[in-house]
Amino acid sequence: MTHPSGTLKLGAFLSGHGSHNASWRLPEADVDASRSFAPYARVAQKLEQGLFDAIFLNDSVAIPDLDADSLARTAQGMRWDPLTLLPALAVVTSRIGLISTANTTYNEPYTLARRLASLDHLSAGRAGWNLVTSLGGGENFNREDHVLHAQRYQRAEEFFDVITGLWDSWEDDAFVQDKQSGIWADPAKIHRLDHKGTHFSVQGPLNAARPVQGYPVIAQAGSSDDGRELAARTAEIIFTAAQTIDEALAFATDITARLGRYGRKRSDVRILPGISVYVGQDAEEARARYEALQDLLDPVSALKGISRFVNIGIDLWTLPLDEPVVLPAAIPVTNTHKSRQQLVIDLIRREQPTVRQLLRKMVAGGHRILFGSARDIADDFEHWFHAGAADGFNIMFPDLHGSVDRFVEEVVPELQRRGLFRTAYEGATLRDNLGLNRPDNRFTRPQPVTAVRN
């Protein structure tokens, strides 16, 4: 049976020294990967050699909120500004997509529209935007605290309308550019947005040509009810967390139902669960690589970070490592990670892990962790793909060296042998490679599409 989206799509979710917090301690790790260009240039070129659809850069607008002891042990206080790193990576690559996380809570749409349009032009159509509402940071943006969840999502909805409206400012053929007559543009094809809403008042036009791809590819990771609704309306890539095929299928069914409300269909989106992959000659060697990395993690500071992140009302670091985790009677209400909190609660109820087991599960931020040979990994991917649980995966590489290299050199060829993955890039743009349509310009599309939100 042919899968609706053809073959698997693969993103490489990157930040810092990799998705495992201790990876900077590996012998081959460049400790300055968050401020030295060479390690990221290398990994981007390796991923392009592996025909990945895109590099997917994570972001945060604050250092981790940890006590001094824990802060001393995490490398996550230093990070690249993703929209500064990606233009540089665009120069050393030619086909791989370049997706930046950027939040709608502490940015202005005009500024972000320019940055993303410029990146799309610079890379000749390889830009993507992972739209997030941010997991915090208000204290650095003139607020006492982080903006509340519901208000963030309202602002995100309006932000999306404004930023796409700004990208439509110039019609694709607005530029006459006739040296002879001196006519640069056709003013009838330049449009003011004149947006006046609850959160934004933006006149436009944008001072940039419409992106090569119309809009950069829109990615979304929110999995709460608000997050899913926003994804159904706006997202083309949905980056999700699922521990089981059943969870993933339920998520895809739910998203499909929501898509209909916005005149969209399942084939308009690519659902990519995050997954952390450890490749070895066999499962045992793969697990040994994972264990070696786990041994480099300081459990106390890691558990402090996880306790804050999942916010289930337990100070995990104060408990014996080999006792089971017991959920408190009252779970705190969270303003940030609604969906992640629920995922952890489900996991604790389902698997009844010890503190140590939960720590190991959560090292990948609640995403699935997979060990095995290239064939084992390919078996798993094939199973999920054919079950309709995933259109591909956003691979959360534990580090920037071995895990990337082995995936590209061993897993990619195995996926190709099975006809599950491309053997050459299909097109020149990220949109082409993902098999996504180029969006129409709202000022020229034959019939205006009205967003429905109930």
Place this chain on the structure above:
Amino acid sequence: MTHPSGTLKLGAFLSGHGSHNASWRLPEADVDASRSFAPYARVAQKLEQGLFDAIFLNDSVAIPDLDADSLARTAQGMRWDPLTLLPALAVVTSRIGLISTANTTYNEPYTLARRLASLDHLSAGRAGWNLVTSLGGGENFNREDHVLHAQRYQRAEEFFDVITGLWDSWEDDAFVQDKQSGIWADPAKIHRLDHKGTHFSVQGPLNAARPVQGYPVIAQAGSSDDGRELAARTAEIIFTAAQTIDEALAFATDITARLGRYGRKRSDVRILPGISVYVGQDAEEARARYEALQDLLDPVSALKGISRFVNIGIDLWTLPLDEPVVLPAAIPVTNTHKSRQQLVIDLIRREQPTVRQLLRKMVAGGHRILFGSARDIADDFEHWFHAGAADGFNIMFPDLHGSVDRFVEEVVPELQRRGLFRTAYEGATLRDNLGLNRPDNRFTRPQPVTAVRN
């Protein structure tokens, strides 16, 4: 006599297709220079071959406010986001400085601190920031109109304090990075800013290491009273407009007096007047190049743009081209270009130009225009430099091809022969090449320096 700053410093002021609005019509011009990377990569490498101190990218956060007819004839509605273009240029160059204009009115200091710190790390210490309060754009940032002049400058002062405070978040030696012990950083060397001011409330720390240069080199172009005061307190490069040596000397004297109020001295700043340069085999050929470009300009739309820009209360495009310009009895109060308005009034009083002559003068935005052979240009530069009227120049190249190439190939060698310009880069960072000190970290400097502002 040895000049206090050694040899001439040269910046290359760039935007769009060059500083002359008609330059996109030249046969060799790439009409897509504002969205295609290759033309800028070429010019950056050429300027580095010419040992320029820095590329200095202009910016604006709105399209020109013109009627449809004029908008049809200007290429200025499309531009790069400078902080997206510069990271890409960092990859194709290795020594030239990369200065971005960015405004303090419609940005947040935490966001801009990250972007500039990332650029400084990416380029190994070549970033600079041209601090402006913006010439407009409020309509794209939730405002009815542009923020008022005085309020913009108050915000700029506070923005500077916050952004430099954020750059000081991590001491230079805060990173222990000991793989063996797992200690990443020394928390005693990480500092919260806890700024609570009139315009900003920012906790920090920044999630980026201190820039390679401590701070990126700070440039400033404001020439009004508020602008000069801000420059005296903050700027290391002052980009100014002066038509005569006397004007430039008066400006330098004024700045020197103001510097004292902040415990700074003349050698802490580099004053670089803007200048548009046309190089030929002789003055006649140079002038012919200039005239050819002038002939490509539509006078009506150009005069509309200039009338808006200088705001002296005359609709220049409605007047006969060869009649003298007569100043009105009452000059309008301007909220944007206070210093540029005064410069034009002085020019009209001094030279009594016709409309056509004023148009030609103003093509370079009020900056001086110079024609001649390489020797003529070098004579002029030498004269200004030895008179103490300039530490160097910010060259406003009319286009991205001939004017850059001839300057690099003919004027630079002539300046070198006279001992006026470097024959190799002095150091690895922009700060090194400009001969500027690396700023201390406020959290570690021996004696705190208090800003004095009366």
